[in-house]
Amino acid sequence: MKEEQKVKYVAIEPAVDYCDGDEIDLRELFKIIWKQRIKIVVLISLVLLLSFIYVLGKPNIYTSKTILIPKQQEKSSLTTASALASMAGISVPNDSSSINIPKLFDELLNDFYFNKNIILKHHLVERFSKKSIDKNLVFAFGFDGFYRLFSSTDEKKDKNAKIFDIYKKIKKILSVSSDKNSNLITLKAKSEDRFLAKELLDIYLKEMSDYIKKMDLESIESQMKYYQNELSKVNDVELKANILDMISNLIKRKVLSQSGKFYMVKQLTEPKVAYIKDKTEPKRALILIVSFITSLIFGIFLILFLEFLKGKKE
Numbered sequence: 601m602k603e604e605q606k607v608k609y610v611a612i613e614p615a616v617d618y619c620d621g622d623e624i625d626l627r628e629l630f631k632i633i634w635k636q637r638i639k640i641v642v643l644i645s646l647v648l649l650l651s652f653i654y655v656l657g658k659p660n661i662y663t664s665k666t667i668l669i670p671k672q673q674e675k676s677s678l679t680t681a682s683a684l685a686s687m688a689g690i691s692v693p694n695d696s697s698s699i700n701i702p703k704l705f706d707e708l709l710n711d712f713y714f715n716k717n718i719i720l721k722h723h724l725v726e727r728f729s730k731k732s733i734d735k736n737l738v739f740a741f742g743f744d745g746f747y748r749l750f751s752s753t754d755e756k757k758d759k760n761a762k763i764f765d766i767y768k769k770i771k772k773i774l775s776v777s778s779d780k781n782s783n784l785i786t787l788k789a790k791s792e793d794r795f796l797a798k799e800l801l802d803i804y805l806k807e808m809s810d811y812i813k814k815m816d817l818e819s820i821e822s823q824m825k826y827y828q829n830e831l832s833k834v835n836d837v838e839l840k841a842n843i844l845d846m847i848s849n850l851i852k853r854k855v856l857s858q859s860g861k862f863y864m865v866k867q868l869t870e871p872k873v874a875y876i877k878d879k880t881e882p883k884r885a886l887i888l889i890v891s892f893i894t895s896l897i898f899g900i901f902l903i904l905f906l907e908f909l910k911g912k913k914e
Contacts, residue, residue: 632907633900640899647895651888657746659737661881662794662874666801668785668865670701701864702778702785708808709774715767718807725759727796728766736793738876740884774800785865790881794874801871805862813863820850820857 633640708714719725726732730753739747757765773796778785787805789797824847831843857863874880 629904633903636903636907640896640903643899643902644892644895647891648888651891653746655882655884655887656740656743657750658882658884659739659744659747659792660794660879661790661792662797662878663788663790663880664794664797664801664871664874665786665788665869666805666871667868668701668787668805668862669868670783670785671860671864671866702776704812705776705785705787705808708811709776709804710771712764712767714811715770716763718803719763719766719770721807722803724766724770725762727799728762728769733793733796736795738794738879770800773797774804784868787871789871794876798871798873805867809862809865813857816863817854817857820854824850 730751737744737747773789773791775788775790776785777788787801789800791797791800827843827847827850831840831847834840834843860866
């Protein structure tokens with residue numbers, strides 16, 4: 601009976617509204633923000649000033665590109681194509697017409713020794729020097745004072761270290777992609793030096809094409825020697841005819857490999873030096889807008905957080 605009375609007593613106990621103390625008074629928050637508006641404005645101004653110095657010190661980045669069309673590969677070239685792709689670490693399916701040319705290009709672009717030979721052959725150490733690149737840089741309003749202030753001079757490194765640094769830069773500058781629907785291949789270069797971007801495309805497209813052609817021709821020569829050697833051992837007329845037919849196909853491929861400017865691909869559009877106003881990056885206006893919004897939000901949050909800590913202490 602006592603327990604029942606106790607339960608009844610609890611049940612009729614008046615409810616307490618715990619939400620009143622937790623409600624956010626927007627007018628009070630606005631008063632706090634308005635009171636500290638000078639500090640927020642100072643913070644925004646400081647962030648915008650630093651952002652302005654940053655974007656003013658960043659040179660324009662330009663893009664140059666060339667679009668390529670893959671040439672159709674004969675099915676008889678399976679052995680050679682497989683050997684070629686395996687040297688680049690690529691698995692090739694049974695139909696050689698489906699060789700992944702963009703993958704071959706990408707493997708070569710990421711191979712240090714392939715790049716090293718190009719860097720030395722085309723004197724890219726000198727071309728990538730600060731003095732060579734700086735003369736082609738373009739800045740907002742034509743002002744390069746902040747860039748000159750914060751940029752460092754060429755570091756005194758040995759030749760191998762410089763070559764490796766250039767190799768890493770080239771990996772960032774050059775990229776290859778393909779469209780699965782059209783099979784078009786895009787070789788692209790992004791650089792602060794718009795002339796260098798175009799130069800690298802011309803150099804690398806030719807060098808990669810020649811390298812792949814050399815590998816394929818070496819494979820053709822090897823196969824021809826093998827077939828010719830086997831031909832001298834065979835007495836069966838039909839088998840001899842088949843071997844002669846394979847040799848004939850290899851000779852055709854060898855002749856066809858000499859035609860065209862590039863091997864395995866045809867150039868749909870040639871790379872051009874980007875127009876001086878057609879920059880890709882930096883998006884200076886967007887950077888300043890994001891800086892303003894971010895600093896505004898951060899400033900308000902900081903003021904409210906400090907006010908919260910002040911209230912806790914009191």
